Amino acid sequence: MTLDLQSIGPIAFLGAGRMGGALIEGWMRAGVLDPKSLIIVDPHPSQAIAALGARLNPPSIILGEARTLLLAVKPQIWRAAAAEIAPHLAPDAVIVSIAAGVPITDIAAAFGGRRTARVMPTTAVAIGKGVASIYAPDEEAHARAHALFKPVASVVDLSQESQMHAATAVSGSAPAYLYAFIEALEAAGTRQGLSEKASRRLARATIAGASALLELSGEEPAELRRQVTSPGGTTQAALEVLMSKDGLGALMDRAVAAAVNRSKDLAG
Numbered sequence: 001m002t003l004d005l006q007s008i009g010p011i012a013f014l015g016a017g018r019m020g021g022a023l024i025e026g027w028m029r030a031g032v033l034d035p036k037s038l039i040i041v042d043p044h045p046s047q048a049i050a051a052l053g054a055r056l057n058p059p060s061i062i063l064g065e066a067r068t069l070l071l072a073v074k075p076q077i078w079r080a081a082a083a084e085i086a087p088h089l090a091p092d093a094v095i096v097s098i099a100a101g102v103p104i105t106d107i108a109a110a111f112g113g114r115r116t117a118r119v120m121p122t123t124a125v126a127i128g129k130g131v132a133s134i135y136a137p138d139e140e141a142h143a144r145a146h147a148l149f150k151p152v153a154s155v156v157d158l159s160q161e162s163q164m165h166a167a168t169a170v171s172g173s174a175p176a177y178l179y180a181f182i183e184a185l186e187a188a189g190t191r192q193g194l195s196e197k198a199s200r201r202l203a204r205a206t207i208a209g210a211s212a213l214l215e216l217s218g219e220e221p222a223e224l225r226r227q228v229t230s231p232g233g234t235t236q237a238a239l240e241v242l243m244s245k246d247g248l249g250a251l252m253d254r255a256v257a258a259a260v261n262r263s264k265d266l267a268g
């Protein structure tokens with residue numbers, strides 16, 4: 001089943017903060033959203049959200065018009081937020097949750113057994129370059145989650161809910177790994193004698209260019225790596241450190257395992 005954004009509205013947002021706001025921004029950039037079809041519930045909306053022209057914190061009767069509800073509040077408060085809104089939703093409204101670590105059965109139960117999907121997105125949806133891992137045992141909920149994220153993200157289906165932990169570790173949390181890598185590269189550059197300004201510009205522009213090349217060329221990362229590594233050269237000398245037994249591979253295994261464990265802890 002394939003659906004598009006227009007066919008699943010009105011769409012209600014329960015929470016429109018960093019992630020909900022990023023999704024709306026991405027839709028606006030992509031030109032796929034009529035803000036009038038949005039219903040937003042958020043006690044402190046940003047100026048951009050308030051200026052959208054959506055129905056913002058409307059009377060509860062309006063919530064009954066929503067066909068798809070995006071649950072986008074912090075995991076710590078999702079139960080209270082859901083309890084307030086669930087009685088006002090139409091019986092056939094479909095729930096799409098992005099709340100990290102909250103199991104689908106808990107969400108469905110809190111929303112009176114309504115059909116539910118779980119998604120782990122990244123904030124790059126704001127610029128149409130997000131990633132969204134989707135798990136939904138129900139076909140309609142699965143199609144709605146696709147319709148929400150496809151205009152702004154690369155969508156990956158998970159066959160089991162337990163894979164959400166690994167997807168969170170490899171995608172949801174991973175932009176921070178890359179930013180940490182860039183910080184470390186910049187710091188290493190200054191320790192080798194570059195000015196902070198030069199090291200910053202060199203590291204950032206190089207990583208951005210390499211990421212764009214990976215995306216546009218369609219080549220495997222290992223092939224791109226080989227293309228820029230001459231035998232006995234400078235790159236090879238650095239890679240012998242990075243790709244040693246205790247190098248990046250082992251470090252990434254530990255980092256991803258730590259994120260997976262934390263995700264399992266949070267899920268309870």
Ligand SMILES: NC(=O)c1ccc[n+]([C@@H]2O[C@H](COP(=O)([O-])OP(=O)(O)OC[C@H]3O[C@@H](n4cnc5c(N)ncnc54)[C@H](OP(=O)(O)O)[C@@H]3O)[C@@H](O)[C@H]2O)c1
Nearest residue numbers: 015016017018019041042044072073074075081098099100
């Ligand atoms: N940010 C990410 O990179 C990311 C990635 C993947 C998944 N997620 C998931 O996305 C969800 C939202 O995260 P976020 O980073 O967007 O958090 P956020 O910036 O705090 O956004 C949540 C929004 O919900 C509002 N809110 C609080 N109580 C509410 C209520 N009872 N009803 C309606 N809205 C309410 C908050 O307002 P106040 O600020 O006034 O409390 C805030 O504007 C989380 O469950 C998180 O796990 C986030």
